[in-house]
Structure formats: C-alpha cells, structure tokens
Amino acid sequence: MTTPTAASDVPDTGDQTAIARQAILDESRNVIAYELYDRSKKFREHSAASDAEMLFNVLSHAELQSLIGRKLMYLNCTHESLSGKHLELIHPERVVLEMPPVADHGAAEIEARIPALEAVKARGFRLAFGHQTLARQYAAWLPLASFIKIDMQKVPADKLDPLVRFAEKSSSAQIIAEKVETVEQYELAAQVGIKLFQGYWFATPILVRGQTLRPAQANIIQLINLIKKPAEVGEIEELLKRDPTLSFNLLRFINSAGFGLNVEISSFRHAVMLLGLQKLFRWAALLMTTSRMGETAPAVGKMAVVRGRLMELLVAELLPPEHADDAFVVGIFSLLDTMLGLPMAQALESISLSSNITDALLQRKGMYAPFLELTLACESADDEAFARAATQLQLSNHQVNWAHLQALAWAESLDSAD
Structure with a gap:
C-alpha cells in the first residue's frame, strides 16, 4: 500500500499522482466524507483543465477505493467544469461539488451561473458553497446548497452565531465548520449548533501517492475515432489488446471509487460492453486531456x-x-x-x-x-x-x-x- 505523507510535501511532476485527503467529521467524531485535493503539481492555477486532471487521477487511483470506501467525496470544481461532459463519468451520489463564489461577486455573473448549478443538482450531485454565498446577492443560490462551509479562520467569533442562524433560515443546507485549528474554534462552532467539522485540529490532510500509466496519444485518438464511427466492439477490443496502458486504465476506471462498480471483468470486450460507448467516449476524452503530447508506449x-x-x-x-x-x-x-x-x-x-x-x-x-x-x-x-x-x-x-x-x-x- 502507499505510505501517506504530509499534504504539503508535494511530489515531483510526472506519472506519479498525489491526492490529499482530509476528513469531514460529524459531532461524534465519525468520518462521514473526505475532501480530495490534487497535489500532483506545484502552484497550479485551479481551472477546468485541472478539474479534469483531478477527476482522472481520482478515477485512476489504485488506493482510493480502500482509503475512501463508500464515503462521500468532496471535489473542488470551477463553474466552467460544470458544462464538461467528464462529470458524466462519476456517480452523483458519491460526490459533493464544492463551488467557489464568482469573481468580484458581480450580480450578473452570479445569476448567469444558476442554470448550470441547477442542471448538475438535477442530475443528483450535491453542491457545497462557502459562507460568502450567504451574502444578499447570492440569495438565488442558497436553495441549491446541500452544504455551506464556514471558514473558522475568516469569520469573527461574534459573527458566527448570527451567520449560522441566517444560513439555517435561508437554506436547508447542512453547515460545516472548516479550517478548525484549535479546541476553542471547535467548541465555539459546536455551541452555535454546527454538527459537521473539518480542519487541522481533527486531522491534517494525508497525501496519498500513486502511480499512473499514460497511454500514447495516438492510441487514445484512435480509440475516440473508433467510438465515433461507431466501430464494432471487436475493433475496439483489438485496440485495447495492443496497448496495455490503455486497457489497464480502462479496467482501473471501471473499478474506481468514483465510478462505483466492483465487477469481475472477463475480457476487454466485457469491459467495453459494461461501460457502453457513450461513457467510453467520455472516458477517452478525459484521458486525452490529461495525456502528454509525443508520449509513446515503452x-x-x-x-x-x-x-x-x-x-x-x-x-x-x-x-x-x-x-x-x-x-x-x-x-x-x-x-x-x-x-x-x-x-x-x-x-x-x-x-x-x-x-x-x-x-x-x-x-x-x-x-x-x-x-x-x-x-x-x-x-x-x-x-x-x-x-x-x-x-x-x-x-x-x-x-x-x-x-x-x-x-x-x-x-x-x-x-x-x-
């Protein structure tokens, strides 16, 4: 198994993944979920592309099934990613999407984001917002929230109780106190009725290293072309047979924590039929966006x-x-x-x-x-x-x-x- 290390210990780039996992606990200190962060690269801007790579790493990570089990996964997500088809690859009931506020809190952009938020919620995803969305201009977002995270490092102690009361009045969302780093912050959050917690006082993020195999882009492109024909399953199976990195990634994806199946695969044909051409195409497209140009099979x-x-x-x-x-x-x-x-x-x-x-x-x-x-x-x-x-x-x-x-x-x- 992998050896967890501190989340700040960022690994070198390359074919090694590094996913930080931090627990979210209930009032009885039971772990109910994990927030996942991609730590595979240093100082990377959060973007739709990094969201796609994070999802690929989650779906390709050998150790996550045992480390997460059947608990919820919280994934940070940009608004641009909501229109990306790669979200179709994961089971909504397993995932909470953490959405940021819009830049400068502009009213027009806040309103423009509502249809996409409503669409992913209708598909079964749960949404988590930061406490910034308790501001008046975000009122239309609050009915969509399943969770609201209050940053204990940013909210003054004397403002916490009225903020929680307002959140309870304006939304049916559960409140999470995040960045809880001291016993005083925990006790304060508990006193005002918060029942879910996250932060260093409970557990520092654990970095889980893993290894990925990236197929050659030429084979990924050929797979996409075969799917779009559409080709016979036998043709797709032949391509999987010729590239062990491609077939291994596919089987690992089918059995990943995010996809949610744990099925015994009898052949590559079985894997293709189990997944279906539409999801196979989404997976190949995601794989394409995270692969590197000029890479060839060893x-x-x-x-x-x-x-x-x-x-x-x-x-x-x-x-x-x-x-x-x-x-x-x-x-x-x-x-x-x-x-x-x-x-x-x-x-x-x-x-x-x-x-x-x-x-x-x-x-x-x-x-x-x-x-x-x-x-x-x-x-x-x-x-x-x-x-x-x-x-x-x-x-x-x-x-x-x-x-x-x-x-x-x-x-x-x-x-x-x-």
Whole structure:
C-alpha cells in the first residue's frame, strides 16, 4: 500500500499522482466524507483543465477505493467544469461539488451561473458553497446548497452565531465548520449548533501517492475515432489488446471509487460492453486531456502485448475458445508490476479480474500458470526451462516456436498500423 505523507510535501511532476485527503467529521467524531485535493503539481492555477486532471487521477487511483470506501467525496470544481461532459463519468451520489463564489461577486455573473448549478443538482450531485454565498446577492443560490462551509479562520467569533442562524433560515443546507485549528474554534462552532467539522485540529490532510500509466496519444485518438464511427466492439477490443496502458486504465476506471462498480471483468470486450460507448467516449476524452503530447508506449508495453498474444495462441492449442480472452489478459498484465513500479499484488488491487487470472499472475497457479511459464521461457535463453514448460503442456517445439513468431509478427503489425 502507499505510505501517506504530509499534504504539503508535494511530489515531483510526472506519472506519479498525489491526492490529499482530509476528513469531514460529524459531532461524534465519525468520518462521514473526505475532501480530495490534487497535489500532483506545484502552484497550479485551479481551472477546468485541472478539474479534469483531478477527476482522472481520482478515477485512476489504485488506493482510493480502500482509503475512501463508500464515503462521500468532496471535489473542488470551477463553474466552467460544470458544462464538461467528464462529470458524466462519476456517480452523483458519491460526490459533493464544492463551488467557489464568482469573481468580484458581480450580480450578473452570479445569476448567469444558476442554470448550470441547477442542471448538475438535477442530475443528483450535491453542491457545497462557502459562507460568502450567504451574502444578499447570492440569495438565488442558497436553495441549491446541500452544504455551506464556514471558514473558522475568516469569520469573527461574534459573527458566527448570527451567520449560522441566517444560513439555517435561508437554506436547508447542512453547515460545516472548516479550517478548525484549535479546541476553542471547535467548541465555539459546536455551541452555535454546527454538527459537521473539518480542519487541522481533527486531522491534517494525508497525501496519498500513486502511480499512473499514460497511454500514447495516438492510441487514445484512435480509440475516440473508433467510438465515433461507431466501430464494432471487436475493433475496439483489438485496440485495447495492443496497448496495455490503455486497457489497464480502462479496467482501473471501471473499478474506481468514483465510478462505483466492483465487477469481475472477463475480457476487454466485457469491459467495453459494461461501460457502453457513450461513457467510453467520455472516458477517452478525459484521458486525452490529461495525456502528454509525443508520449509513446515503452518497450515493456510491446513485450506485454507479445506475451498476451502468445498466451492466447498457446491456450487455443489446448483449451476451449472461451479461455483465449483470459489468457490474453494474463499475458498482457504479466508486466504490470514493472510498468507501475509496484509489487504485482498491489498493482492488481485496483482492478477486478477472475480468480483464474489472478492465480496465474500472483501465485503462478491454476490453469493458465503453465502457459505463462512457457511464455516467459520463450523470452529467456534458458533451454531447460523452455523444454520443461513445453513438455508439461505436451506441446512440440514447432508449435511453440510458430506461436511465438506469430505473436511477434502481430505486435510488429500493430506498430506499423500506427
């Protein structure tokens, strides 16, 4: 598992994510939600683009499922992001969107933001506003609020009670005292009837580091084009087979805390059909906005593709056709630990695969283990290991070598197709 660190300890940029998680507690000190902050980059402006990247990181983060569980996630969100389609990728009942006041508190802009706020609330999202929206010009926003956060560092002690009374009168929202840093601030908030709390006095934000795999932009673009055709599911499945970073991101997304499913995936075709083309397109578009130009799949990715195809061909020699997809997944994900820089058990925590697949990858046991052993032997110069694995499966050298050559040729053809 990841090792949490202080939220102020911002990591280097790159393929490492860093999401800060701070608890929101009720009056009995039970954690009811977590506010999440993206700390992957230093001194970044909050924008619609950073919102999209934050959402991608949340949906791609291996550890968030266990760290958040079924609790609410509070995500800071710009008004521009409300019109973005990437919000369709998350289950509204899991998320509270924290919306900022408008710049300069201009009446015309405040009014202009109402339709978008109403639309996301109608879709099931809950909205949280800061105490600035208790000002007169924001009156039309207050019926939309599920939560109002009062900053204990900014509201004077003698103004807190009337502010809470006004909030209760003007809205049905629950009040959260945030930035509670001392016992005196906590006691004051509790005395005026506030029942939800957030701040350093309860818990400092915990930084959870994770690793992401960013697919090549060319493959993301091709996926988007296939969806827009629309192509047959089989064509999309072939693209997922050729890029292990793309397929891994898809399976991790399906099993993410934000998407809300925890389903055992039997094949990449199953993943596409489970998600549907519309959500697959939204996911690919989000992935595109967070990927970097000129990035190409590493050599290890190509090796994983060869393994997947070889496993598929070897299994086809001995087992019924329905096992081919599982065999491909075993092969292509057999290098996940190398690609992520994590132990295999931890790399697989974020995706749900059949026990036959995980047994082969983690324990080298089960029906696919001998095929994986033979696949690995094909890459090595160990003639004894090759002979032992081939003999165990009763496959001739000719059969294995032919399958290996076919797998290498298939991987090369995928490169030339680009």
